[in-house]
Amino acid sequence: MINKTVKDAKAxxxxxxSGAMLMMGGFGLSGIPENCISALLDLDINNLTIVSNNAxxxxxxxxxxxxxxxxxxxxxxxxxxxxxxxxxxxxxELEVDLIPQGTLAERVRAGGAGIPAFFTPAGVGxxxxxxxxxxxxxxxxxxxxxxxxxxxxxxxxxxxxxxxxLIFKGTARNFNPIMAPAGKICIAEVEVLxxxxxxxxxxxxxxxxxxxxxxxxxxxxxxIEKRTVSN
Amino acid sequence: MINKTVKDAKAxxxxxxSGAMLMMGGFGLSGIPENCISALLDLDINNLTIVSNNAxxxxxxxxxxxxxxxxxxxxxxxxxxxxxxxxxxxxxELEVDLIPQGTLAERVRAGGAGIPAFFTPAGVGxxxxxxxxxxxxxxxxxxxxxxxxxxxxxxxxxxxxxxxxLIFKGTARNFNPIMAPAGKICIAEVEVLxxxxxxxxxxxxxxxxxxxxxxxxxxxxxxIEKRTVSN
Amino acid sequence: MLSKDQIAQRIAKEVKNGQYINLGxxxxxxxxxxxPDDMEVVLQSENGLLGIGPFPKEEDVDPDxxxxxxxxxxxxxxxxxxxxxxxxxxxxxxxxxxxxxxxMEVSENGDIANWKIPGKMVKGMGGAMDLVASAENIIVAMxxxxxxxxxxxxxxxxxxxxxxxxxxxIVTDLAVLEVHPAGGFILKERAPxxxxxxxxxxxxxxxxxxxxxxxxxx
Amino acid sequence: MLSKDQIAQRIAKEVKNGQYINLGxxxxxxxxxxxPDDMEVVLQSENGLLGIGPFPKEEDVDPDxxxxxxxxxxxxxxxxxxxxxxxxxxxxxxxxxxxxxxxMEVSENGDIANWKIPGKMVKGMGGAMDLVASAENIIVAMxxxxxxxxxxxxxxxxxxxxxxxxxxxIVTDLAVLEVHPAGGFILKERAPxxxxxxxxxxxxxxxxxxxxxxxxxx
Numbered sequence: 001m002i003n004k005t006v007k008d009a010k011a012x013x014x015x016x017x018s019g020a021m022l023m024m025g026g027f028g029l030s031g032i033p034e035n036c037i038s039a040l041l042d043l044d045i046n047n048l049t050i051v052s053n054n055a056x057x058x059x060x061x062x063x064x065x066x067x068x069x070x071x072x073x074x075x076x077x078x079x080x081x082x083x084x085x086x087x088x089x090x091x092x093e094l095e096v097d098l099i100p101q102g103t104l105a106e107r108v109r110a111g112g113a114g115i116p117a118f119f120t121p122a123g124v125g126x127x128x129x130x131x132x133x134x135x136x137x138x139x140x141x142x143x144x145x146x147x148x149x150x151x152x153x154x155x156x157x158x159x160x161x162x163x164x165x166l167i168f169k170g171t172a173r174n175f176n177p178i179m180a181p182a183g184k185i186c187i188a189e190v191e192v193l194x195x196x197x198x199x200x201x202x203x204x205x206x207x208x209x210x211x212x213x214x215x216x217x218x219x220x221x222x223x224i225e226k227r228t229v230s231n
Numbered sequence: 232m233i234n235k236t237v238k239d240a241k242a243x244x245x246x247x248x249s250g251a252m253l254m255m256g257g258f259g260l261s262g263i264p265e266n267c268i269s270a271l272l273d274l275d276i277n278n279l280t281i282v283s284n285n286a287x288x289x290x291x292x293x294x295x296x297x298x299x300x301x302x303x304x305x306x307x308x309x310x311x312x313x314x315x316x317x318x319x320x321x322x323x324e325l326e327v328d329l330i331p332q333g334t335l336a337e338r339v340r341a342g343g344a345g346i347p348a349f350f351t352p353a354g355v356g357x358x359x360x361x362x363x364x365x366x367x368x369x370x371x372x373x374x375x376x377x378x379x380x381x382x383x384x385x386x387x388x389x390x391x392x393x394x395x396x397l398i399f400k401g402t403a404r405n406f407n408p409i410m411a412p413a414g415k416i417c418i419a420e421v422e423v424l425x426x427x428x429x430x431x432x433x434x435x436x437x438x439x440x441x442x443x444x445x446x447x448x449x450x451x452x453x454x455i456e457k458r459t460v461s462n
Numbered sequence: 463m464l465s466k467d468q469i470a471q472r473i474a475k476e477v478k479n480g481q482y483i484n485l486g487x488x489x490x491x492x493x494x495x496x497x498p499d500d501m502e503v504v505l506q507s508e509n510g511l512l513g514i515g516p517f518p519k520e521e522d523v524d525p526d527x528x529x530x531x532x533x534x535x536x537x538x539x540x541x542x543x544x545x546x547x548x549x550x551x552x553x554x555x556x557x558x559x560x561x562x563x564x565x566m567e568v569s570e571n572g573d574i575a576n577w578k579i580p581g582k583m584v585k586g587m588g589g590a591m592d593l594v595a596s597a598e599n600i601i602v603a604m605x606x607x608x609x610x611x612x613x614x615x616x617x618x619x620x621x622x623x624x625x626x627x628x629x630x631x632i633v634t635d636l637a638v639l640e641v642h643p644a645g646g647f648i649l650k651e652r653a654p655x656x657x658x659x660x661x662x663x664x665x666x667x668x669x670x671x672x673x674x675x676x677x678x679x680x
Numbered sequence: 681m682l683s684k685d686q687i688a689q690r691i692a693k694e695v696k697n698g699q700y701i702n703l704g705x706x707x708x709x710x711x712x713x714x715x716p717d718d719m720e721v722v723l724q725s726e727n728g729l730l731g732i733g734p735f736p737k738e739e740d741v742d743p744d745x746x747x748x749x750x751x752x753x754x755x756x757x758x759x760x761x762x763x764x765x766x767x768x769x770x771x772x773x774x775x776x777x778x779x780x781x782x783x784m785e786v787s788e789n790g791d792i793a794n795w796k797i798p799g800k801m802v803k804g805m806g807g808a809m810d811l812v813a814s815a816e817n818i819i820v821a822m823x824x825x826x827x828x829x830x831x832x833x834x835x836x837x838x839x840x841x842x843x844x845x846x847x848x849x850i851v852t853d854l855a856v857l858e859v860h861p862a863g864g865f866i867l868k869e870r871a872p873x874x875x876x877x878x879x880x881x882x883x884x885x886x887x888x889x890x891x892x893x894x895x896x897x898x
Contacts, residue, residue, distance in 0.1 A: 001731065001758035002698050002720045027509040027546070028532040030525060053546070080585025081532075090583075098584065101508065102550030102592030106346070109547040114772030114814055115337070116368035118349040120554065121595035125573075125626035128591060137347035137377070146368070158526075163722075163758040169433065170526035170543060171510045178547045181773050197757030202400065203434050205545070207730055207760040209700050209722070209775050222525035228533040230517040232513065232540035233480045233502045258727040258764070259750040261743060284764070311803025312750075321801075329802065332726065333768030333810030340765040345554030345596055351772065352813035356791075356844035359809060389744075394504075394540040401744035401761060402728045409765045412555050428539030436763070438512055438542040440482050440504070440557050453743035459751040461735040 001163035001196045006213045009039035012187045016152055018045040019072075023108065023148075023179040024052040024062065025155035028081070028225050031172030032061050033156040035189045035217035040065060047072040051108070051148060053101060053175055055079040060223050069093070075148070077101035081225065100128060103145055105178060110147035112181025112210070117146050153183025156217070157206065160190035161197075164211030165204045173205060180210035189217040232394035232427045237444045240270035243418045247383055249276040250303075254339065254379075254410040255283040255293065256386035259312075259456050262403030263292050264387040266420045266448035271296060278303040282339070282379060284332060284406055286310040291454050300324070306379070308332035312456065331359060334376055336409060341378035343412025343441070348377050384414025387448070388437065391421035392428075395442030396435045404436060411441035420448040464635045464653045464678075469603050471496040471680055473562055473633050476601055482506055484553065484593060486563030487531045489603040493562055506558050508549050508589040513541030530589065550589070554596045561597035563590065565604045565629075567619045570667035572629040572641040574602060575621035587624060594625030606634035606664050613666035615639070615647055637661050638678065639669075646670045651678045682853045682871045682896075687821050689714040689898055691780055691851050694819055695721055702726065702771065702811055704781030705749045707821040711780055724776050726767050726807040731759030748807065768807070772814045779815035781808065783822045783847075785837045788885035790847040790859040792820060793839035805842060812843030824852035824882050831884035833857070833865055855879045856896065857887075864888045869896045 006012045013036055016022070026032030041064055048071050055074050056063035063082050065071050073095040079085055088094035099107070100122040110118055119142035123129050133144040155176040158169035166188055168176060180186045188206075193216035237243045244267055247253070257263030272295055279302050286305050287294035294313050296302050304326040310316055319325035330338070331353040341349055350373035354360050364375040386407040389400035397419055399407055411417045419437075424447035464472065466489050474496035477483065484506045485491050494514075497503055505514040507529040514529055515536035522536060529535045544552075552558060567575040574594055577587040594600055607613055615632065632639045638651040646668040649661060658675050682690065684707050692714035695701065702724045703709050712732075715721055723732040725747040732747055733754035740754065747753045762770075770776060785793040792812055795805040812818055825831055833850065850857045856869040864886040867879060870893050880887055 001756070002722060027530075028528060030509075030528050030532075076586060078586035078588040080583075086583045096584075098586045100587055100591035101546070101589035102554055102596075105546040105550050106344075106554075109769075110349070112773050112775075113337075113769030114352065114774060116350050116371070116373055117366075118341075118346050120346060120592075122554070122592040124595060126591060126623050128587075135348075140347070142347055161758060165758065165760055167433070168543075168545075170524060171507070171528055172526040173543060173545050174510050175546045177545050181769065181775060201729075201731075201755055201759040201761045202398070204760045207762060207766070207770070208758070209724075209730055209760075209770060224523070224525050224534060225528075225532040226534065227523060228517045228535070229520045229523060232538070233504060258748075259746060261727075261746050261750075307804060309804035309806040311801075317801045327802075329804045331805055331809035332764070332807035333772055333814075336764040336768050337772075340551075343555050343557075344551030345556060351810075353772070353810040355813060357809060357841050359805075392540060396540065396542055399761075399763075401742060402725070402746055403744040404761060404763050405728050406764045408763050412551065412557060432511075432513075432537055432541040432543045435542045435544075438544060438548075438552070439540070440506075440512055440542075440552060455741070455743050455752060456746075456750040457752065458741060459735045459753070460738045460741060 003162050004164040004211055004214045005162050006215050008215055009035040009189060009217065012036060012213045012215055013039045013043065016043065016045060019047045020151045021049045023150040023153040023183055024050055025174065025176030025179050027053050027174035029061050029223050031156050031174050031176055033154045033189050034220055036154045036187060037061065037064060041068060046070045049073040051075040051150060053077050053104065055082050055085050057081050058084050073097065075099060077104050105175065107145055107148040108175065108182045109178045111149040112178065115147055117144055119144055148182060150183045153179040153186045155179055155186065155188050157188055157190045159192045159194060159199065160188055160214050161194050161199050163196045164188065164208030164214050165199050166206040167199060167203060168205050177206035180206050185212045186210055187213045189215055191217065191220060234393050235395040235442055235445045236393050237446050239446050240266040240420060240448065243267060243444045243446055244270045247274065247276060250278045251382045252280045254381040254384040254414055255281055256405065256407030256410050258284050258402065258405035260292050260454050262387050262405050262407055264385045264420050265451055267385045267418060268292060268295060272299060277301045280304040282306040282381060284308050284335065286313050286316050288312050289315050304328065306330060308335050336406065338376055338379040339406065339413045340409045342380040343409065346378055348375055350375055379413060381414045384410040384417045386410055386417065386419050388419055388421045390423045390425060390430065391419055391445050392425050392430050394427045395419065395439030395445050396430055397437040398430060398434060399436050408437035411437050416443045417441055418444045420446055422448065422451060463656060467492055469633050469635060472638065472678055473601055473603055477503055481559040482557060483560045484508065484558050488564045490562040490564060508553065510544050510546060510549050511541060513538040550592050553592050556596060556598055558597055560599045561593045562601045562603055563593065565602045567614050567616055567621055568602055568629050568632055569616050569619045570647055571645045572627045573619050573623050574625055574629050575619040575623045577624050578622045590624050594628045599630050600628050602629050602632045604634055606636040613664050615665045615667045617667045636664060642670055649675050651676055653678055681874060685710055687851050687853060690856065690896055691819055691821055699777040700724055700775060701778045702776050706782045708780040708782060726771065728762050728764060728767050729759060731756040768810050771810050774814060774816055776815055778817045779811045780819045780821060781811065783820045785832050785834055785839050786820055786847050786850055787834050787837045788865055789863045790845045791837050791841045792843055792847050793837040793841045795842050796840045808842050812846045817848050818846050820847050820850045822852055824854040831882050833883045833885045835885045854882060860888055867893050869894055871896055
């Protein structure tokens with residue numbers, strides 16, 4: 001099998017240039033590529049466009065990139081947990097493109113799957129439909145939505161092997177596996193990196209063909225946004 | 232969890248009427264719903280339209296339904312292993328709609344996923360494109376293809392639980408999981424039926440939400456079309 | 463007037479055995495507490511889980527297991543995990559039978575506004591637009607009037623809408639109403655102690671009253 | 681003139697380290713036998729496997745593990761299984777770098793015909809139309825002429841085509857040829873003992889000859 005391992009987060013993100021279009025996995029703070037975000041903070045780059053369902057919180061996740069003014073534009077479905085985000089947006093320092101979550105997921109999936117455009121009912125009759133082609137199929141109206149692709153997709157998995165095959169855990173899966181094929185280069189950080197043959201071929205969530213670089217991350221904080229417990 | 236179990240194949244297919252549109256999983260003879268095919272043979276129905284990548288062989292799989300003249304139309308990508316099929320087609324007793332395999336898979340996936348239409352490059356400039364809308368995106372020409380849905384999707388899995396969650400084995404997965412959501416009623420036959428909680432939530436290939444009926448099949452023959460071995 | 467919990471309790475009576483259900487944030491989440499034990503329903507969380515269990519015990523909290531409101535949760539026997547594309551394939555494909563969500567406004571033709579207030583910070587629509595465009599049955603849980611006393615049941619939404627012609631039923635602190643296919647809110651039930659006149663005065667959209675309007679039974 | 685195995689052997693030299701490759705039925709399947717051991721490539725089978733291994737030993741034959749030609753196969757360490765939609769997402773999305781397949785005809789502008797002969801029984805295109813419409817590099821393995829001696833390298837395909845402007849290179853029993861972006865077959869190499877004149881007489885499409893044409897080296 002083809003070996004995709006790189007040394008660490010620093011090596012994995014080293015060639016990401018200013019102005020790059022990035023996809024980053026995660027839902028809320030769950031399943032975000034913590035190590036790559038830290039490594040990006042050490043790079044002297046800016047004007048990034050980031051596709052991510054959320055924008056982190058003020059002092060964690062993508063919020064850290066925002067605070068360092070590295071981001072020009074966010075493409076997300078929900079950004080409501082981040083005060084610095086709000087400030088930059090109101091000041092005109094940041095652009096945001098808000099997309100229904102299912103449309104975002106499907107546009108990303110289409111980008112990786114060679115589907116340039118598709119039709120969805122989400123957003124018909126709303127401001128999301130402005131400027132978009134609508135079309136009726138079997139009596140229901142749909143919007144045409146285009147595929148999304150990125151220069152780099154940066155994702156986080158639970159286990160991976162050196163060939164780039166990935167397994168996720170719990171709801172930390174979310175956008176991670178579908179972003180892998182949508183990036184020209186996919187960087188995957190994993191909690192546990194194993195040799196080829198150690199993962200069951202029948203249990204892999206993301207085939208290694210989509211992953212160009214993989215490394216074992218460290219010191220995962222896995223911050224919890226809303227700790228809710230029952231008695 | 233909602234219990235989806237039915238007694239056996241006979242009970243599962245009992246209400247399938249003449250003229251129904253069926254999807255049937257499998258690639259070649261691998262992963263085909265053997266028990267349901269047998270039970271269908273005992274029904275006095277005909278004029279079926281069947282969406283299946285292949286059409287079985289003369290004396291096994293969908294070939295058995297063809298031989299009994301139960302099929303009006305096949306929607307497939309490759310039907311070359313079946314002499315009875317050829318005879319009926321040449322005699323005008325059978326219609327066939329041949330579709331590129333990837334387009335077939337994506338049309339089925341779209342049918343289950345609420346996507347009424349999408350664009351694909353497969354078949355551009357060929358007779359597959361006849362009568363279809365073409366459109367250029369970023370300098371490349373694509374065909375618009377419509378979603379496929381069925382009255383019943385009939386699939387075969389390796390393991391399943393009573394809530395309809397399914398795990399497939401090897402390349403017997405193929406069209407089975409994507410056909411489940413594309414049928415109004417999905418009937419799943421499994422080699423091993425277990426109670427809820429016995430399958431790992433992280434290893435399920437097809438969520439039970441797509442499956443309306445499940446039963447444990449028996450006497451699987453699993454015929455091999457081309458037994459090739461190395462010394 | 464109903465408490466939030468009572469609104470949730472009344473909505474729980476709309477749930478049918480064998481349904482797959484998506485519950486929005488706020489009052490809808492409370493509905494889960496009132497689904498009878500003998501009823502088998504499965505709750506979907508659009509970040510990738512079928513079979514949401516109760517909040518975990520302190521020692522079982524897992525940052526890799528949250529719901530769409532980012533709260534830590536648990537799984538049930540028979541739960542399934544999946545990615546975001548599969549999750550919305552499920553929603554868009556109509557496999558989730560019932561969506562219960564909050565709203566800022568509902569119009570008499572079933573439009574819903576619940577994601578954006580002009581002039582205020584936009585948080586985003588999340589999965590709401592996909593949900594309202596897709597589910598076969600959509601029930602709104604909300605207060606009948608805004609904090610400033612304005613009716614939230616309107617002839618036409620004044621806020622940017624989330625979806626058109628999609629709301630089937632509304633349960634408020636005052637009433638249960640159905641949206642008439644040709645337009646208008648059909649008053650089905652009154653909250654205990656609330657009069658038809660009271661509801662009429664607090665409903666700015668067209669209210670349809672057919673004969674005697676019964677009090678809610680829980 | 682090359683044997684089928686020699687055609688496969690010559691094509692194997694086009695394979696690059698780190699590639700994901702889809703091999704069609706027939707000569708293309710033989711290419712796997714000539715990929716050097718020190719080269720890491722992964723073979724995709726469009727029915728749902730990355731990492732095709734050798735044919736299994738008699739005792740390891742598994743009816744649930746076949747390739748796209750319906751032959752029983754084995755897996756390798758690091759193999760992955762997936763469904764048909766994922767498989768063609770992989771192909772259509774350009775993740776498979778190289779497709780090697782057979783053909784009945786290739787035209788000088790890179791069109792390929794390999795799925796249907798009018799008047800004969802139609803078997804279907806299987807995955808061929810998806811593969812030729814998607815892969816960044818497509819190499820055709822075929823005999824230079826049909827059994828009746830007609831050239832299969834034509835100005836224009838006479839048979840129903842599988843895809844347009846897609847073939848990049850052709851390896852036949854007589855020659856290695858590249859398709860010129862503006863049209864025409866560029867003669868790159870001759871099979872041992874085969875003359876340029878011989879190839880010219882057996883190529884009905886436009887043949888482009890730039891200087892000396894070397895003999896193939898294996």
